[in-house]
Amino acid sequence: MRLAVGLTLLLLLLAGCGGGGGGSTGAAPDPSASGGETEGGGADLQTIEVESAGFELGVPASWKGLSGDDFSKSDALEEFSRENPSLAPYLSALQGGDSPMKLLAADPELESGFATNVNVLLQTVPDGTSAEEYAQLNRSGITSSLDLDGEIESEPVHHPAGDAAVARYRANLTAAGEKKTFSFVQYYFVQGTNAYVVTYTTVPEAEERYSADFEQSAGSFRFL
Numbered sequence: 749m750r751l752a753v754g755l756t757l758l759l760l761l762l763a764g765c766g767g768g769g770g771g772s773t774g775a776a777p778d779p780s781a782s783g784g785e786t787e788g789g790g791a792d793l794q795t796i797e798v799e800s801a802g803f804e805l806g807v808p809a810s811w812k813g814l815s816g817d818d819f820s821k822s823d824a825l826e827e828f829s830r831e832n833p834s835l836a837p838y839l840s841a842l843q844g845g846d847s848p849m850k851l852l853a854a855d856p857e858l859e860s861g862f863a864t865n866v867n868v869l870l871q872t873v874p875d876g877t878s879a880e881e882y883a884q885l886n887r888s889g890i891t892s893s894l895d896l897d898g899e900i901e902s903e904p905v906h907h908p909a910g911d912a913a914v915a916r917y918r919a920n921l922t923a924a925g926e927k928k929t930f931s932f933v934q935y936y937f938v939q940g941t942n943a944y945v946v947t948y949t950t951v952p953e954a955e956e957r958y959s960a961d962f963e964q965s966a967g968s969f970r971f972l
Contacts, residue, residue, distance in 0.1 A: 793968055801850040801870050803937075803944060806968030808961050813853030862930075864950040864958055866965060873943040880904045882943045883913035883936040894919040897929050905935075909969050912937050918952060931955050935966045944969075 793806030798815040807813050854865035873882060887900055902915040913936040920929050928951070935946040946969060948962040 793965065795968065796851055796853065797972070798850050798868070799972060801868075802939070802942060802972045803850075803868065804968075804970050804972060805851060805866070805868060805946065805965065807853040807866060807965050808855070810857075811853045811855050813851070815851050859954045860951050862928075862951050864948075864954060866946065866948045866962075869945045869947070871943045871945070872941050873938060875941050877938055877941075877943065879911050879913045879936045879938045879943075882938050883915060883934075886934075886936065886945065887915060890915075890917070890919075895921070907935075907937070907969070908967065909937055909971055910939070914966075933962050933966075935969065937969060937971075939971050 792809040794809045794811070794813065795804055795806045796813045796815050797804040798817055800817050848869045848871055849867055850870050851868040852865065853867075854863040856863070883902060887902060890896075890900065897918040897920050900915055900917040902913060904911065904913050906912075915934045915936075916932070918929055918931050920927055922928075931950050931952050931954075933948040937944040937946070946966055948958070948965070950958050
């Protein structure tokens with residue numbers, strides 16, 4: 749059961765598609781993707797609902813987000829690319845109705861030429877598969893496919909959406925002809941035969957800055 753194949757390929761694609769140069773694109777938050785804000789402290793979140801894939805996820809309100817459902821709307825992908833040129837390279841991973849990627853959101857503020865982002869993949873698993881089992885299967889694929897920088901740190905976690913698992917690791921990938929190190933935080937969720945991988949990707953120097961945002965966003969994941 750090769751559950752990690754699509755995940756690994758998309759990680760390689762996303763990590764290799766940082767925009768050129770640093771600094772901000774100057775783009776404003778996308779109100780069409782906003783479904784509300786978090787209560788209490790922490791960053792405000794916009795909620796992106798992906799009805800066809802059966803989940804919703806909150807991401808920082810300043811990020812640009814696009815769900816798989818948006819692709820059925822006329823010119824949605826083209827307009828998003830035009831308004832956010834620094835994020836356009838990521839969008840090829842979302843094209844096609846059979847794409848396992850169901851959501852992509854990214855920070856328009858580039859860090860070392862890279863747009864910190866989150867993506868959600870949906871895969872089918874045998875009924876009865878636990879989140880921890882699913883995480884272990886993906887761990888095997890990641891270990892065999894990526895040039896890891898250190899060990900994968902993983903653990904089961906109790907989550908508002910139910911039992912889940914989280915993994916943290918760094919990997920060396922080639923981007924724009926240059927070998928770079930990227931940091932990944934992945935959350936695994938399973939409901940019936942649907943398995944979801946929520947992957948946050950940034951550069952090592954920005955790990956601390958984004959840590960709370962990643963945790964808060966992952967805590968907002970809900971099944972529909």
